[in-house]
Amino acid sequence: MTEAALPEPTPEQAALFVRVRRMMLIAGLTTALAISAVLIAIGYRLFRTEGSANAPDIAAIMPKGxxxxxxxxxxxxxxxxxxxxxxxxxxxxxxxxxxxxxxxxxxxxx
Missing domain, CATH: 2.60.40 (Immunoglobulin-like)
Structure with a gap:
């Protein structure tokens, strides 16, 4: 069986591959940062306590009539x-x- 010989990339192509990899890394880190910020905001809203969990039972007195x-x-x-x-x-x-x-x-x- 013969293997398809892949030619070595030219220096311009190698430089282009490096730039594309760097841009993909930056895009991936930016996306991860944005997703973590959203998850932190959701977690903060869910787990902060302001007394809304237990509603008190109160009887207010109405004036007669x-x-x-x-x-x-x-x-x-x-x-x-x-x-x-x-x-x-x-x-x-x-x-x-x-x-x-x-x-x-x-x-x-x-």
């Missing part, structure tokens, strides 16, 4: 609008801990 008109979320706050006998009150709670953050009562002038 009060009823909830609306609820909303504004940033890190839970906003509850309550009607108490014609008086409107807005109560805000921290969305992560459900602790009271403040209240605002609207009353009519006498």
């Amino acid at each position: 009060g009823r909830i008109i609306s609820t909303a979320v504004a940033g890190d706050r839970l906003v509850v609008t309550i009607d108490v006998g014609g008086t409107v009150e807005i109560r805000t709670f921290d969305a992560h801990t459900l602790k009271a953050a403040g209240s605002l009562r609207f009353v009519n002038e006498p």
Whole structure:
């Protein structure tokens, strides 16, 4: 059997092979760096703890005769609008801990 004889590359071809290998190495390292950055970002988002894992059970006391008109979320706050006998009150709670953050009562002038 005869083997196909491969001619030796010329010096220009050898230089071209070296440059192509170097460019492939740079592209491979850049891709590996990008993939590792994405995996680190995903891992950080999954494993950081901000209290979202265990939601606390809280009972908020409503005024007698009060009823909830609306609820909303504004940033890190839970906003509850309550009607108490014609008086409107807005109560805000921290969305992560459900602790009271403040209240605002609207009353009519006498």
